[in-house]
Amino acid sequence: xxxxxxxxxxxxxxxxxxxxxxxxxxxxxEEFARINSEGRFxxxxxxxxxxxxxxxxxxxxxxxxxxxxxxxxxxxxLAGLPANILxxxxxxxxxxxxxxxxxxxxxxxxx
Amino acid sequence: xKTRTFPGRYESLAEIAEFVTIEATNAGLSHQETFxxxxxxxxxxxxxxxxxxxxxxxxxxxxxxxxxxxxxxxILEDYGQPFNPSCIPTxxxxxxxxxRKNHGLGYFLMCQLMDDIKFDFHHDHxxxxxxxxxxxx
Numbered sequence: 001x002x003x004x005x006x007x008x009x010x011x012x013x014x015x016x017x018x019x020x021x022x023x024x025x026x027x028x029x030e031e032f033a034r035i036n037s038e039g040r041f042x043x044x045x046x047x048x049x050x051x052x053x054x055x056x057x058x059x060x061x062x063x064x065x066x067x068x069x070x071x072x073x074x075x076x077x078l079a080g081l082p083a084n085i086l087x088x089x090x091x092x093x094x095x096x097x098x099x100x101x102x103x104x105x106x107x108x109x110x111x
Numbered sequence: 112x113k114t115r116t117f118p119g120r121y122e123s124l125a126e127i128a129e130f131v132t133i134e135a136t137n138a139g140l141s142h143q144e145t146f147x148x149x150x151x152x153x154x155x156x157x158x159x160x161x162x163x164x165x166x167x168x169x170x171x172x173x174x175x176x177x178x179x180x181x182x183x184x185x186i187l188e189d190y191g192q193p194f195n196p197s198c199i200p201t202x203x204x205x206x207x208x209x210x211r212k213n214h215g216l217g218y219f220l221m222c223q224l225m226d227d228i229k230f231d232f233h234h235d236h237x238x239x240x241x242x243x244x245x246x247x248x
Contacts, residue, residue, distance in 0.1 A: 019124075019125055022124060023121035023124055052128070055157075055217040056157060059214060062208075065208065066208060066209075084143060084146040091220060092204060092216055
């Protein structure tokens with residue numbers, strides 16, 4: 001898994017490539033924690049190159065969403081989910097708690 | 112039936128995924144069915160490492176893939192503590208964010224994605240048998 005983060009004026013865009021599973025999820029948690037520790041809580045996660053997500057990855061997302069939304073200081077929103085990953089989000093009931101956008105540009109504009 | 116043995120480490124997940132994905136594709140499962148199988152196997156293996164072995168690098172995991180006329184059977188064997196995740200409470204997937212638990216989704220996803228799941232606990236090993244049916248069968 002590879003993570004690349006771009007910091008914009010409105011928000012940070014975190015692009016994750018490859019597999020997000022129990023082996024790699026801690027690395028993503030560290031990256032979100034780093035961004036939050038710098039006082040930034042408006043984050044777009046770019047899913048366009050993500051091939052796989054397990055419940056370990058879902059745990060990181062829900063923990064980060066809770067942290068970002070605390071005190072209304074921000075939010076973690078998701079963009080560009082491949083259809084098979086979206087089906088896992090549906091099963092897990094995540095489509096009702098995350099804002100999900102078709103592409104990164106629309107997600108950034110939403111902040 | 113194809114069988115491979117993997118070290119009980121999270122790094123093995125990608126290799127196990129590759130193994131079951133190839134076997135599922137050869138068995139005639141669709142792309143979506145193969146993805147669902149890959150997800151269930153990933154959750155099962157992660158549970159074995161975390162709960163049966165209690166951590167990484169403790170023991171091995173044997174993975175059998177058996178193509179059937181109507182789908183594929185995956186058998187996972189470990190030599191750790193018996194762990195039956197069916198005793199884990201079902202997560203409330205309709206709860207509001209503040210009431211959502213961060214944990215407990217793995218076994219729920221396995222049950223949603225597979226057609227049959229069975230645990231057998233023996234004196235020297237544990238066996239999880241999962242079946243995924245082909246839609247067109």
